[in-house]
Amino acid sequence: MLRWQYSNWWRRTLKRAFAYNLFYKITMDKLIEVKNVTFMYDEENEPGIKALDNINLEIYKGEFLGIAGRNGSGKSTLAKLLNGLHLPNRGDVFVMGQNTKDENKLLDIRKTVGMVFQNPDNQMVATIVEEDVAFGPENLGLPREKLRQLVDESLKAVGMEKFKDKKPHKLSGGQKQRVAIAGVLAMHPDLIVLDEATAMLDPSGRKEVLATVKRLNQEGVSIVMITHYMEELTEANRIIVIDEGKCVLEGPPCEVFRKQELLEQMRLGVPEIVEISNALRREGVKLSNNILTMDELVDELCRLA
Ligand SMILES: Nc1ncnc2c1ncn2[C@@H]1O[C@H](COP(=O)(O)OP(=O)(O)OP(=O)(O)O)[C@@H](O)[C@H]1O
Ligand SMILES: [Mg+2]
Numbered sequence: 214m215l216r217w218q219y220s221n222w223w224r225r226t227l228k229r230a231f232a233y234n235l236f237y238k239i240t241m242d243k244l245i246e247v248k249n250v251t252f253m254y255d256e257e258n259e260p261g262i263k264a265l266d267n268i269n270l271e272i273y274k275g276e277f278l279g280i281a282g283r284n285g286s287g288k289s290t291l292a293k294l295l296n297g298l299h300l301p302n303r304g305d306v307f308v309m310g311q312n313t314k315d316e317n318k319l320l321d322i323r324k325t326v327g328m329v330f331q332n333p334d335n336q337m338v339a340t341i342v343e344e345d346v347a348f349g350p351e352n353l354g355l356p357r358e359k360l361r362q363l364v365d366e367s368l369k370a371v372g373m374e375k376f377k378d379k380k381p382h383k384l385s386g387g388q389k390q391r392v393a394i395a396g397v398l399a400m401h402p403d404l405i406v407l408d409e410a411t412a413m414l415d416p417s418g419r420k421e422v423l424a425t426v427k428r429l430n431q432e433g434v435s436i437v438m439i440t441h442y443m444e445e446l447t448e449a450n451r452i453i454v455i456d457e458g459k460c461v462l463e464g465p466p467c468e469v470f471r472k473q474e475l476l477e478q479m480r481l482g483v484p485e486i487v488e489i490s491n492a493l494r495r496e497g498v499k500l501s502n503n504i505l506t507m508d509e510l511v512d513e514l515c516r517l518a
Contacts, residue, residue, distance in 0.1 A: 230508045242274040244404055244435055245295060245326070251292050251303035252458075264290040266458040269305070272404065272437065277430045279446035279466070280439045282479045284454040288439045289457065292408045295437070298327035309403070327397030331409040333381075333389030336396070342384075343377040346395045353400075367395040368431075371425050387418025391425055402437040411445065419445075443470070444484040447505045454479065455500065486510050 241301040246268075247270040263477050265285045272278055282288050293299040295314035308325055311318040330336060339345040343485065346364045355363070368374045381389060390410055397413040399403055407426065411419040418440075427448055430436045438445060446452050452469045454462035455478050462469055470476075470487040483491070490504045504510050 237377060242514045243271055244276075244309065245270075245272040246275050247271070247291075247294065248305050248307070250301040250306060252287075252294060252492040253298060253302045254290075254382040256302060259398045263460055266293070268455075268458070268460060270355075270453065270460065272435065273432075274403065274435055275433060276451065277427075277438065277449045279449035280437060280455065281441065281443060281446065281452060281481055283441075286455050286479075287458040288455060289408050290458075291404050292437070292439055293326065295404075295406055296328060297322050298328070312403055323405050324400050327400055327402035327405045329390065329393050329397055329407045329410045330406060331412050333386055333393055333413065335395040335402070337381040340380060341377075342373065342379050342381055345375075345392060346399050349396055349400045363399045363401075364395075367398040368392075369422055370398055370429065371395045385418055386414040387421035390414065390418065392420045394422070394429075398434075399427070399517065402434070404437065405429065406437040409440075410442065411440065411442070423448075441481070443476070443482055443487075447484055451467060454481065466505060469501065470505075 233280070245485070247268055250265055250268045250421070251263065252265040253263050255261050255463050268287075268291065270291075280288055282290065290299060294301060297306075297319050300314055301305075306313045308318075308322045311322060313319070313322055337345055338348050343364050346367055347360055350360055350363050351429055354466055354469050366373065371517070373388065373391050373395060376384065376388065376392070376403055381392060384392065386506055393410075394405065394407075405426075407422075411422050414422065426438065429449075438449065440446065447466055449466055452464065452466055453460055454469065454476070455477060461479070462472060462475065469481045471491070473483050473488065476483055480487070484505065486505065486507055486509075490500050494500055498509075500513050
């Protein structure tokens, strides 16, 4: 029994160490660079609204990056800067080395960085699921057979292949979001940005979308997950917290979640298990620093006992 507890503890520690190692490895291959970016709304009416204030950020190939922040902190503005939907007032955004201000590169940039938004209904453009998924690549003028292949592959990747003939409005929220992700996947993006894509879903829809996102990331698609729900970010390689248009925290989930008080000041919580672990640490229980799940907490308590 004791040996089992220790081997589990070692497995978890090694797994986390590997995740951090992966984090450092992926820093080799830069996908996006946000350099000294300031973004203003309503600039023509002095003083304007400064949504982002001198942001610097890099996103790496294969990475699962979480972005969190309270309402109005600038998350969606940042998301829209990543594929040229917004252009910086000051500074630059480079996607695979291309400046988003370069109009000639905008199509390539939009193919590289796909976006999934909050409201699944606003993202459906066709009356049949497969037509909806085909919409993006169809506009690129691809031949029929290639289009068929792309649509089938993308629907399969999100587990929605059986629904290809269905009407989108007959699907659940989670299923609609998976179709929206398939539509983005059909463009073969390197990065998918999900801007509160689970916010309007019930718990099972949220689970479906999270499982899909996790699988896609394991298959090599980079992910930027913007959310209020910190428990959605336990799988992230790295989390960035923004507040009032500035990056205020950055690090692997375990490290960011340890700053519970600061997160609470910004009206962000931490996952329940982390909250319990932090409380136990405050009581003097010597838990390790990398507990994110119930299994890990139980293993750790058994180890200490
Ligand atoms: N179209 C707009 N016109 C003017 N101001 C805007 C516009 N969109 C956003 N803002 C302002 O810019 C700031 C950042 O907004 P943004 O939508 O990026 O925040 P957010 O973190 O995504 O918020 P939420 O959690 O509510 O989605 C806020 O002060 C907001 O009021
Ligand atoms: Mg937003």
